[in-house]
Amino acid sequence: MDGIGRDRLALRERPIPVPGRHEVLVAVGAVALNHRDKMVIESGRGLPLSFPFTPGSDLAGRIVATGEGVERFAIGDRVISCFTPEWIDGLRAGTARTPVYRTLGGFFAGVLADYVVLPDHWLIAAPATLDDVQASTLPCAALTAWFALVERGRIRAGDTVLIRGTGGVALFALQFAKMHGATAILSCSPEKGDHARALGADQIIDRHRTDELDALYALTGDRGADHIVETVGGAHLGLSAQAAAVGGRIYQIGALDGFDLSSPAMPLMMKDVTIHGIATGHRRAFEDMVRAVERVRMEPVIDSRFPLSGLPDALDRLDTGPFGKIVIEMSDRTNQDGSI
Amino acid sequence: MDGIGRDRLALRERPIPVPGRHEVLVAVGAVALNHRDKMVIESGRGLPLSFPFTPGSDLAGRIVATGEGVERFAIGDRVISCFTPEWIDGLRAGTARTPVYRTLGGFFAGVLADYVVLPDHWLIAAPATLDDVQASTLPCAALTAWFALVERGRIRAGDTVLIRGTGGVALFALQFAKMHGATAILSCSPEKGDHARALGADQIIDRHRTDELDALYALTGDRGADHIVETVGGAHLGLSAQAAAVGGRIYQIGALDGFDLSSPAMPLMMKDVTIHGIATGHRRAFEDMVRAVERVRMEPVIDSRFPLSGLPDALDRLDTGPFGKIVIEMSDRTNQDGSI
Amino acid sequence: MDGIGRDRLALRERPIPVPGRHEVLVAVGAVALNHRDKMVIESGRGLPLSFPFTPGSDLAGRIVATGEGVERFAIGDRVISCFTPEWIDGLRAGTARTPVYRTLGGFFAGVLADYVVLPDHWLIAAPATLDDVQASTLPCAALTAWFALVERGRIRAGDTVLIRGTGGVALFALQFAKMHGATAILSCSPEKGDHARALGADQIIDRHRTDELDALYALTGDRGADHIVETVGGAHLGLSAQAAAVGGRIYQIGALDGFDLSSPAMPLMMKDVTIHGIATGHRRAFEDMVRAVERVRMEPVIDSRFPLSGLPDALDRLDTGPFGKIVIEMSDRTNQDGSI
Amino acid sequence: MDGIGRDRLALRERPIPVPGRHEVLVAVGAVALNHRDKMVIESGRGLPLSFPFTPGSDLAGRIVATGEGVERFAIGDRVISCFTPEWIDGLRAGTARTPVYRTLGGFFAGVLADYVVLPDHWLIAAPATLDDVQASTLPCAALTAWFALVERGRIRAGDTVLIRGTGGVALFALQFAKMHGATAILSCSPEKGDHARALGADQIIDRHRTDELDALYALTGDRGADHIVETVGGAHLGLSAQAAAVGGRIYQIGALDGFDLSSPAMPLMMKDVTIHGIATGHRRAFEDMVRAVERVRMEPVIDSRFPLSGLPDALDRLDTGPFGKIVIEMSDRTNQDGSI
Missing domain, CATH: 3.40.50.720 (NAD(P)-binding Rossmann-like Domain)
Incomplete structure (x- = not known):
């Protein structure tokens, strides 16, 4: 990990943040990697990032706390993240001169961390038929x-x-x-x-x-x-x-x-x-897709799984022509210490 | 007119042809020119043409005889020609390897002539609000x-x-x-x-x-x-x-x-x-367009009109940045000799 | 005004409310009436309303204060309201069993008042070519x-x-x-x-x-x-x-x-x-429509204008076959007393 | 077979007709029945039919002779019929006052016969994955x-x-x-x-x-x-x-x-x-469908098969709640006598 370097990453946020109004706290179960993550980690990719920075856009996890006014989810719900979270349906934002491409782990802070706080409408329900590693592959690719x-x-x-x-x-x-x-x-x-x-x-x-x-x-x-x-x-x-x-x-x-x-x-x-x-898609299509994945019991192809400590190896693997997605599997904090 | 040369053009077909089954005879009133016509006349444009050749695709005229089985038109109807006459609606013909671009005055013999015989479904009704010179500008551009x-x-x-x-x-x-x-x-x-x-x-x-x-x-x-x-x-x-x-x-x-x-x-x-x-369109859209032109009384822009004898000047005019269409106006044969 | 009765209406809210986060305060200039307003005022139309209630959905007015985090508008901007304010684009909310029809002046409190506080994304910019009375006719019909x-x-x-x-x-x-x-x-x-x-x-x-x-x-x-x-x-x-x-x-x-x-x-x-x-439409289409109204300088048809005190007459007028919209024109509070 | 009666049906046309220009002769292999066929046979269904009449719309068979100018098919090709044969793509024909519903075995003579002559563009290629009985079920339902x-x-x-x-x-x-x-x-x-x-x-x-x-x-x-x-x-x-x-x-x-x-x-x-x-569809969609049927190897559900002599029983079966299509299987004339 040249460039930004591991010390500039914020992956184990402590203390655990508290969700505000219309926000939820997600215990991250798995984060699938994209080439963009490598570019962001290594060079910042020209984005206006502040450090330490949390990379990663593709999360599967579980709601462990909800802020005031949250109606979309309850504690315990399994969720996945929206890659361009502000794009709900129909036409995306932006102008001819200035396209808007505000994504997780790019414009917004990312999700490669033990816990993340996100607005509740930046998440959708994970398919019941997939585990976290599988479900984490869906948001971008x-x-x-x-x-x-x-x-x-x-x-x-x-x-x-x-x-x-x-x-x-x-x-x-x-x-x-x-x-x-x-x-x-x-x-x-x-x-x-x-x-x-x-x-x-x-x-x-x-x-x-x-x-x-x-x-x-x-x-x-x-x-x-x-x-x-x-x-x-x-x-x-x-x-x-x-x-x-x-x-x-x-x-x-x-x-x-x-x-x-x-x-x-x-x-x-x-x-x-x-x-x-084409540059990903909106949340309504994402929900349609997840419904389809669930109903036909489609299984994403996983090339390899790494623990968080294996992030450098995982990023290297991205360049070697994997067949399927490369996923960082977060350790199970809940089971280990009996609480979040 | 270099290249093909005037003597290779068939513009005054005699004797007047007789329409066959599902064909009509059109007394041509006007033919609007496109750059393609100049290329075809001057160089053949790589098309498999046989000479003498009738160029031109954009015709307005009048039905003067109908063959057996013609139901779309009656004698006296004013018509305009379809540029890609076989494309009726929906998907056009062709394959990935071999696109089909069978047009009047290119693949098919053209319409720059006193009289032409065409299948009846290669024509549509001319807008009642336009004269022949105006109506002839519609089929291609x-x-x-x-x-x-x-x-x-x-x-x-x-x-x-x-x-x-x-x-x-x-x-x-x-x-x-x-x-x-x-x-x-x-x-x-x-x-x-x-x-x-x-x-x-x-x-x-x-x-x-x-x-x-x-x-x-x-x-x-x-x-x-x-x-x-x-x-x-x-x-x-x-x-x-x-x-x-x-x-x-x-x-x-x-x-x-x-x-x-x-x-x-x-x-x-x-x-x-x-x-x-985009490469022109189908007949159903053409009919929609003519209905719109007629109802809103839109008038095409005519840059200049030439008699058939002025064809060389008309072709020259194409290269000089005209503002509007250049049209060859056929002489009124019917009035001159009391018959077609 | 039988049924609910004037005393059950909240039209002159005092003190002037203060906009919260992502909310704006609008000085209402005009409110166009729909038949639904009459039904709501007279009978409640079966809606789960609490009284005193503010009816009305179609507002044109001016932003006079903005809450924290408001980026869509600045003080002085002229705005009109969205009839089904949560429907932004694409598919509307709801299920087969329970359609969602959460509208201003029906499910939500309405806008027939001197001042209203609304979430900023429930409003769009008014067309520059129309005055408040004209612009107020656009949100529903x-x-x-x-x-x-x-x-x-x-x-x-x-x-x-x-x-x-x-x-x-x-x-x-x-x-x-x-x-x-x-x-x-x-x-x-x-x-x-x-x-x-x-x-x-x-x-x-x-x-x-x-x-x-x-x-x-x-x-x-x-x-x-x-x-x-x-x-x-x-x-x-x-x-x-x-x-x-x-x-x-x-x-x-x-x-x-x-x-x-x-x-x-x-x-x-x-x-x-x-x-x-069809039951109205979404905000993106509303913005498209306003752009069209502005560019072609379309003028809505106004049947009649009433002051707020003329509300009973205005509601009566709804049943007499008006030709055009009936609008309540709010008095100009800013000019009268030099402040909001 | 009340109503029209068997004697009013033309099912075994002799001599074998000769295809004209752009026509083909089809040796019919199978004809699937629809309720409409029963109504036509029994009562004429109010259609302007002339007798003896050939009912039936859904044919699978083989080209055994081609008329002049036929390019779509060659002798030996397996084909199925288009139910509304003039509707090629896009918008169907007709007016508000007078819908056009010119179908085989209704407006046009049908296909329940040993041999039929049809315009070549009224047929499309049968899916290679289905036999005649299966393929005959596709044109209408x-x-x-x-x-x-x-x-x-x-x-x-x-x-x-x-x-x-x-x-x-x-x-x-x-x-x-x-x-x-x-x-x-x-x-x-x-x-x-x-x-x-x-x-x-x-x-x-x-x-x-x-x-x-x-x-x-x-x-x-x-x-x-x-x-x-x-x-x-x-x-x-x-x-x-x-x-x-x-x-x-x-x-x-x-x-x-x-x-x-x-x-x-x-x-x-x-x-x-x-x-x-919805009232069936056009030929382009039919071709799309046949491609899909062939590629995913979909098999139509056949309720029962009858020889031509079993037509009365087959028509009775239509009313008994069959599960799948009822098909008349024509005898194999080619094998029996060594020629068509």
Whole structure:
């Protein structure tokens, strides 16, 4: 942990804070990591942070105290956090000049701590079918995939989805595609192929092939993909434009290849293609997603679990191409000492 | 007329053709020109054309004979042509690999002729409020603007529309924006400003300013544009991404600056921006548009009218920055000789 | 004022209340009346009210004090109230068993008072183009018409709108239809016809004719209405189903003829008709509407203005078929005594 | 077979007809029956039929000859028929006064015959995963359920669907709901419960309970149903309005209880409920559905199969509450005599 350094992190807040009006105290059970957390911890990512800082956005835990006026939750309720907590439904905030991207563990203090106090409406009920480690994976990567494919893209059975890579968003996109009866084609490293197939992938394209597009055309009888989960960005957007079916949708989500997108215009125009810029989603969609996860008993893919003391190793693991989410599992304080 | 040359054009078909089953004979009253027509006439534009060839896609005329089984029209009906005549409603044809762009005067023989025979479902009723010269301007440029703003963009009163330039699509976009109670901001040459204001433009941004974006932010109180009619393409797409309001829509229509689009990813993602690839529209939207044009008595802007013999001058005029459509007005054959 | 009686109303709250955290104090300039207000005042309308009670939901006024943490407004800002203030955007609250309809002047205390304290997010900026009396008409009737035609119905130029009556929602529906380039047909008493035409109505159908449907068919060339603002309810829904164009939309808004709707099934099914239940709308749509009202400089229709002391007469006027909104204009306290 | 009588049916057309331009000759493999067929056969159902008449709309078969200009199919292709064959995509035809409902076996001659000649665009490719008997069930009942839930309702995982009965549309609705990850609650006779559960139903409500609504509320934690497949009509529409979740959708499909619908207005208004009139769907949705059926290997439920000679028994079976579709299986003419 270069950059900010462990000593600049506030992970074990003591004394335990007291929730104010419309706030709750959450005993954190697990926190799933995202690449952004590593960037924030190492370099601050250009955010206006004050230190010591608590990183982390994706929390599962239990309500252990409630402030005045809290009606959404009671003590004992299991909850997960909203990544962009002020975005409730419909249109997000912001202007053309100044987008608003106020997230947990970025603009707001994060959740990688034993206890956190949060406004009650920044949390939603955790799915009853998942434990804390599993549930903690949902707030960022899963919601992003859901918001693209389901909320914006209105995916339906029989659609074909092209997914790039096997990162967090990609694997959730695969699971949500299958949940809706769609056909999922993954463009990924061949050594990840077996895992992806076991998770439901219908077809694997070797991402190192130079003829990815031909492979997609062959797999779809030239029809192309109705949905493309574009996590690579850069010039890959152009590849996605060519891969898109008539009326297809491209979700611009990630930019591993760079934040400067490029694409030929003609495939977009001739095929009525739509590109959706996606940056997670709102709370109503998050609640919809959790209901779906619970009802179909979907299980997120966990790559590895670390105790809080293993945070440096967990952050290193982020860069090694994990298959599934990396989760920090907080120790069970309640059982150990009989109280919070 | 270099390139193909006048002798390779079939404009005065004789004998007058006879309509077959489900076909009609149209006495052409006027044909509006598009840049594409010039490219087709001069170079063939890479299309698999056979010569002599009839160019032109945008026709207004009158039914003078009907073939067997024609129910859509009767002799005497005034009609206009559908630019992509096989696209009736909903999803267009084509595959990811092979988009279908079968247009009049491109894939199909065109309409710049005294008489043309066409399938009856390739035509729709002309608006009763417009003469042939006016009505001939609607099939390509107007439908493109309508399909973007109304069919895809569902423009509403109070929205802000940023329109680039004063080309055919741009002026129709301006008129349709005003028709729906929206605010129209044109980025154009200042010498076109007065004409644009007279047509309803609420604000003019000098396209040569280096701070176009600042000007837009200032005009909208930073809110940005809900709809951006992107007729320039190239790196301008990135400018449009920055100009877009939260939840805004960019219509990728033209590529004067090149067919290789580029844009930063972050404004698209942080502001939930949608990019729609647009290439004209379907017949149902065309009929909707004509009903609107008729009911609000909208009048297309005519830059200039030429007789058929003035075709070379008309094609030259296309390159000189006209303000409005350039139309070839066919001579009135019926009155001259008492018959078709 | 039978029923509750004037003595049970709290209209001149003294001492002036002090805004708490995230609250503002509003000096009320005008309050527009709705039929509901009369019912609440006279009978309580079955609501769980405590007395003395402040009725009224539709306020225009000025911020005169702000509590801690208020960022949305500053002292001096002109504001109008949100009718269902907790509904911000997207899906409204409630369950199948228990709809949530928590409105100002119904579930919540109302605004018909010299001063009111409200949470800051229950207000939006008033349109700069309207005075208080005009602006006060917008929160309920106007938003209902907008939410139906624009937010749900996505009305467009060239559409035909059938509007029943000349009540508050009906007249706003007429104005919004014209604002979007649509054709408005009013079914109303013939003596209201001239006023309605002056406001933009394209056609008037005498509501007392027994052949209303034939009249509509004749006016539309059998095509019917794309949008029907159904404010009568009861068996009129069936008439609306027959009046609807293919793909048409009926907005079930009012129930003057009774809350038991009935309709034949076949026209709904054969014509792909959609019925939308409408009960005002959310804040985001309200802000959209106000922006539109401001930009196109739309002026609400005011039937009559009364001072607060004229409340009984104003309530009587509600039942006499006014043309436009009835507004209580509060006296200008600031000017009179040099302070709030 | 009272009414029309067997002698008035044209089921074994000889000589075998020859396909004209853009027509194909289909050797019929199977025809699924609908209640409408019984009504047409017995009474003509008020349709302007000429006799002898071929009833039946839902065909699976094989192309055995093609007319001039046929490009959609080749000899040997397996096909199924479009129920409303002229409705390709988007808006259907018709006016407010005169809905257009031109269907096979109703307005048009039907398909219950050894061979039929049809325009090639009235057919689509049969799913490769189904035999003729299975595939023949798709054109009417399955498309109706798909068009409601998927095309109009955009069903998603986690949604709750309330389905009335176990008729053809109901069972397909159940299968499509499960295909998209939704929860399906069936209100049906308890003796059908086991079959419905085996097909994927999550919950069964005894349709004879007087407290159906309470049962639904209990099963959904008061949240209600996001989608209601209303096949009963009459006063049941009101029950559906009360059963609907906030923002829920009711599909008015059938009218077993009568074509005069009734409902209270308040639940529709307070809960933003939408009612969609549904009468099958268009060809593009049909193609989408077949792709989905094929990819997820969905199998339609067959109640019983009859030879053509068993038509009277098959028609009787329609009235006895079958569980699944009743199909007439044509004899295999090709194998018997070595030719068509």
